[in-house]
Amino acid sequence: MGEDLCKILITEDEISSRLDELAAAIDRDYEGKEILVLGILKGAVMVMADLARKMHTPLTMDWMAVSSYGSGTKSSGVVRILKDLETDLEGKHVLIVEDIIDSGLTLSWLKANLESRGPASVEIATLLRKPDATTVDIHVEYVGFDIPNEFVVGYGLDYAEKYRNLPFVGTLAPHVYGG
Ligand code: 5GP
Ligand code: MG
Numbered sequence: 001m002g003e004d005l006c007k008i009l010i011t012e013d014e015i016s017s018r019l020d021e022l023a024a025a026i027d028r029d030y031e032g033k034e035i036l037v038l039g040i041l042k043g044a045v046m047v048m049a050d051l052a053r054k055m056h057t058p059l060t061m062d063w064m065a066v067s068s069y070g071s072g073t074k075s076s077g078v079v080r081i082l083k084d085l086e087t088d089l090e091g092k093h094v095l096i097v098e099d100i101i102d103s104g105l106t107l108s109w110l111k112a113n114l115e116s117r118g119p120a121s122v123e124i125a126t127l128l129r130k131p132d133a134t135t136v137d138i139h140v141e142y143v144g145f146d147i148p149n150e151f152v153v154g155y156g157l158d159y160a161e162k163y164r165n166l167p168f169v170g171t172l173a174p175h176v177y178g179g
């Protein structure tokens with residue numbers, strides 16, 4: 001799992017510093033409130049764990065798992081809930097935590113779905129955002145890094161379920177895809 005397989009795009013330190021900034025911004029914005037932080041499985045596990053530990057706002061955590069149908073690597077915007085929340089959202093301030101936004105279709109579906117459940121507010125925090133995301137009409141309040149249109153792994157993100165445990169975000173060498 002060295003640099004022969006994976007080129008580092010964002011280091012562990014860079015992720016940590018950026019999450020410090022996001023946590024500070026979130027604490028400022030939600031002062032006097034309580035947040036339901038909603039992690040999207042499985043990719044957001046690392047961001048959730050690190051971001052939540054940097055936050056001081058009182059919070060509860062819940063998790064959802066969704067799968068977006070699509071051809072190949074592109075999502076279609078048709079989303080299926082694999083694991084739903086266990087929390088009633090009525091009157092809650094919901095902060096969705098995501099690993100990466102590519103087309104934005106998954107999140108735009110999810111945000112609408114959550115908004116129909118009567119929350120006080122729904123905002124989005126994502127560690128990474130790809131260029132295509134800016135073409136979809138979805139407001140993302142907290143963005144860690146805008147990255148180029150490359151397939152990345154690590155820090156929660158997988159290729160065929162592997163590499164989620166890398167402490168950094170990297171791009172895979174082409175020979176990995178070739179097997
Ligand atoms: P979209 O925003 O296109 O609806 O879908 C976002 C989802 O696609 C992410 O939650 C993630 O699971 C997957 N995804 C998009 N880009 C990448 C990438 O570069 N690497 C990995 N590992 N997953 C990605
Ligand atoms: Mg995700």
Ligand code: MG
Binds near residue numbers: 157158159
């Ligand atoms: Mg994946």
